[in-house]
Amino acid sequence: MTLYGGIEAGGSKWECAVGTGPDDVRATETIPTTTPAETIGRTVAFFEREGPVDAIGIGSFGPVDRDPSSPTWGHITTTPKPGWAHTDVAPEIRRRLSVPIAFDTDVNASALGEHRWGVARGLDTFCYVTVGTGIGGGAMVGGQLLHGLVHPEFGHMRIPHDHAADPFPGACVYHGDCFEGLASGRAIEARWGRPAVELEGDDEVWELQAGYLALGLVCVICVLSPQRIVIGGGVMKQPGLLSLVQRRVTGLMNGYLDAAPIREGIGEYVTLPGLGTRAGVLGAIALAEIAVSESAGV
Amino acid sequence: MTLYGGIEAGGSKWECAVGTGPDDVRATETIPTTTPAETIGRTVAFFEREGPVDAIGIGSFGPVDRDPSSPTWGHITTTPKPGWAHTDVAPEIRRRLSVPIAFDTDVNASALGEHRWGVARGLDTFCYVTVGTGIGGGAMVGGQLLHGLVHPEFGHMRIPHDHAADPFPGACVYHGDCFEGLASGRAIEARWGRPAVELEGDDEVWELQAGYLALGLVCVICVLSPQRIVIGGGVMKQPGLLSLVQRRVTGLMNGYLDAAPIREGIGEYVTLPGLGTRAGVLGAIALAEIAVSESAGV
Numbered sequence: 001m002t003l004y005g006g007i008e009a010g011g012s013k014w015e016c017a018v019g020t021g022p023d024d025v026r027a028t029e030t031i032p033t034t035t036p037a038e039t040i041g042r043t044v045a046f047f048e049r050e051g052p053v054d055a056i057g058i059g060s061f062g063p064v065d066r067d068p069s070s071p072t073w074g075h076i077t078t079t080p081k082p083g084w085a086h087t088d089v090a091p092e093i094r095r096r097l098s099v100p101i102a103f104d105t106d107v108n109a110s111a112l113g114e115h116r117w118g119v120a121r122g123l124d125t126f127c128y129v130t131v132g133t134g135i136g137g138g139a140m141v142g143g144q145l146l147h148g149l150v151h152p153e154f155g156h157m158r159i160p161h162d163h164a165a166d167p168f169p170g171a172c173v174y175h176g177d178c179f180e181g182l183a184s185g186r187a188i189e190a191r192w193g194r195p196a197v198e199l200e201g202d203d204e205v206w207e208l209q210a211g212y213l214a215l216g217l218v219c220v221i222c223v224l225s226p227q228r229i230v231i232g233g234g235v236m237k238q239p240g241l242l243s244l245v246q247r248r249v250t251g252l253m254n255g256y257l258d259a260a261p262i263r264e265g266i267g268e269y270v271t272l273p274g275l276g277t278r279a280g281v282l283g284a285i286a287l288a289e290i291a292v293s294e295s296a297g298v
Numbered sequence: 299m300t301l302y303g304g305i306e307a308g309g310s311k312w313e314c315a316v317g318t319g320p321d322d323v324r325a326t327e328t329i330p331t332t333t334p335a336e337t338i339g340r341t342v343a344f345f346e347r348e349g350p351v352d353a354i355g356i357g358s359f360g361p362v363d364r365d366p367s368s369p370t371w372g373h374i375t376t377t378p379k380p381g382w383a384h385t386d387v388a389p390e391i392r393r394r395l396s397v398p399i400a401f402d403t404d405v406n407a408s409a410l411g412e413h414r415w416g417v418a419r420g421l422d423t424f425c426y427v428t429v430g431t432g433i434g435g436g437a438m439v440g441g442q443l444l445h446g447l448v449h450p451e452f453g454h455m456r457i458p459h460d461h462a463a464d465p466f467p468g469a470c471v472y473h474g475d476c477f478e479g480l481a482s483g484r485a486i487e488a489r490w491g492r493p494a495v496e497l498e499g500d501d502e503v504w505e506l507q508a509g510y511l512a513l514g515l516v517c518v519i520c521v522l523s524p525q526r527i528v529i530g531g532g533v534m535k536q537p538g539l540l541s542l543v544q545r546r547v548t549g550l551m552n553g554y555l556d557a558a559p560i561r562e563g564i565g566e567y568v569t570l571p572g573l574g575t576r577a578g579v580l581g582a583i584a585l586a587e588i589a590v591s592e593s594a595g596v
Contacts, residue, residue: 063555139521141444142440142444146439146440148439148522148525149423152520153519156551158513158516158517163460164462175550219517222454223517223522224444224450225446225447225449254472256454256472256473257376257451259448
C-alpha cells in the first residue's frame with residue numbers, strides 16, 4: 001500500500017504527518033519554525049524515523065517558487081520572515097530523503113485538503129483563506145489549484161482603511177495597511193496591544209476586525225467568484241467572529257449579484273474548515289497522493 | 299464551412315458580427331442599447347439579413363445568469379441599468395433565430411478573444427479588465443474561462459479611498475465608492491464634471507484615476523495571480539494613462555512577489571488588448587466556435 005508524508009511548513013510551526021488521509025494518520029510531529037537548518041533537519045529526522053513514505057507533499061508559507069521549470073523550484077522566496085528569505089526547502093528534503101516531493105503553498109494545500117475530505121467536497125471553484133499570524137489565500141478553479149504567475153497572495157490586497165476612525169498604520173513590512181497589515185493576528189496584536197486570544201469578548205475589537213476581514217473577502221468574491229469561502233487560522237477561533245464577518249460580507253455586497261448563497265446562505269457560504277487545523281497537513285498528504293497518481297499515469 | 303455570429307452586448311451599444319475570426323469578418327453592425335425589445339429586435343434582424351450562421355456567441359454586460367441548468371440561463375440579472383434588470387437575452391435570440399447560442403459575460407468573451415487571437419495567446423491564467431462606463435473583469439484560469447458561483451465582478455471590489463483627499467462619494471448605485479464607483483468612466487464624469495475624453499492632459503485627474511485603477515489591479519494580482527492583465531475600455535484610450543497605471547502597480551507591489559513580469563516587465567504585464575475594441579465581438583465569435591466544436595464532439 002502506498003504511504004504518504006505531509007508537511008505543513010508554517011511560519012511558526014511545521015506539522016508533519018505520515019498516513020493516507022484523515023482516518024489514517026500513523027504518526028505526527030509538530031516542529032517549531034526556528035532556523036531553516038534546524039527546522040528542516042528535525043523534519044527529515046521525523047520521516048527517517050516514521051517512514052519510509054512513497055512521496056511527500058509540502059504546503060509551505062510563502063511566497064514560494066512552485067514553477068517546476070525554475071532553478072529555484074521548491075524555494076521560499078521573498079518572505080519577510082527573518083532568516084527564511086530565499087530558502088531551499090523542497091529540493092533539500094528531496095535530496096536527504098530521496099523521495100518524490102510535491103510542493104505548493106500552505107493555503108493551496110489546505111484548499112486541496114478541504115476539497116478531498118472537508119467542506120469543499122464536490123466544488124470546483126472555491127478558496128481557502130487563513131487568518132493567522134499573517135493572511136494567506138489558496139484557491140481551486142475549475143478543479144485545479146490556482147497558480148498563475150506565482151500563486152495567490154490574498155493578504156497583500158489593499159482594502160479601505162479609514163485613518164480617522166483607525167489611525168493604526170498597519171503591520172505589513174512591505175505594504176503597511178494592506179489586508180494582512182490590518183486584519184492578521186500580527187496586526188491585531190500591534191493594533192490593540194495584546195494578542196487576539198486575549199481580546200475575547202471585546203466588541204470594539206471584533207467589530208473593527210470583522211469589518212476588515214469582510215472587505216478582503218468581498219474583493220475575493222468579486223475577483224474569483226468562489227462557490228464557497230473556507231476561512232481558517234488561529235484568529236478565526238475567536239468566538240462570534242465568523243458570524244460578524246458573514247453579516248458584514250452580506251452587508252457590503254448589498255444585494256449585488258443574484259446569488260442565493262450570498263443573499264440567503266451566508267452561514268454556509270463563508271465557513272470554517274471541515275478539517276479544522278489539520279487542513280494543511282492533510283492537504284499536503286493529498287498533494288503527495290496526486291503526485292504519485294500522476295507519475296503512475298493513473 | 300462553419301460560420302459564426304458574435305454579439306458583444308454592451309450597456310451602451312451592441313456590436314454584432316458574422317465571420318470566423320479577425321481576418322474574416324463578413325458583416326458588422328453597431329446597435330445602440332435602447333430598450334431590450336428594440337435592441338434585441340435589431341440584433342435579430344441583422345442576423346436574419348446577414349446569416350444564416352451555425353451558432354451565435356453572446357458576451358453580455360451583467361451580472362448575467364450563465365448556469366446552463368438554471369431556468370433563467372441567458373438572462374441579465376441585477377443590473378442597475380434602467381429597463382434591463384432580469385432581461386431574457388440568449389433564450390429570446392435562440393427562439394427567434396433557431397441557432398445554438400453560447401452565452402457568457404462581455405469580459406469573459408473579450409478574454410477569450412485575446413486568448414484566441416490577441417495578447418493572451420499561449421497563456422492559461424490571465425484576466426481582461428474593461429474600464430468604460432462601468433468596470434468589468436473576466437478571466438481564464440488553467441485554460442478555462444472563470445465562472446465559479448456566478449462570474450467575476452471586478453468592478454465591485456472595495457478599494458482604499460482617502461475621503462480627505464477626494465471627498466467624491468462614488469458613483470455606484472449599489473456600493474458608492476467601490477472600484478467602479480471611483481474609477482469607471484461614469485465615476486470620472488461625476489467626479490470631475492466632464493467626460494473622461496474632455497479631460498485629456500489634466501494631470502491632477504489622471505494621477506488620481508490611475509491610482510484607483512492600480513489599487514484595483516493590485517487586488518486582482520493578489521487574488522488571481524494572472525500571467526498578464528489585459529486592460530481595455532474607452533477610458534484606457536486616454537493618452538499616458540496606461541503608463542501611469544503601470545508605474546502605480548509596480549509601486550504598490552513594492553517588490554513583494556519575486557516575479558520578473560511585475561518587477562521589470564510591467565509594460566508587457568499590464569497591457570492594452572491586442573484586438574483593440576474588437577476583443578468582445580471577436581471573443582463572442584470564439585465562444586460560438588467552441589460551442590460548435592464541443593457539440594460536435596471535436
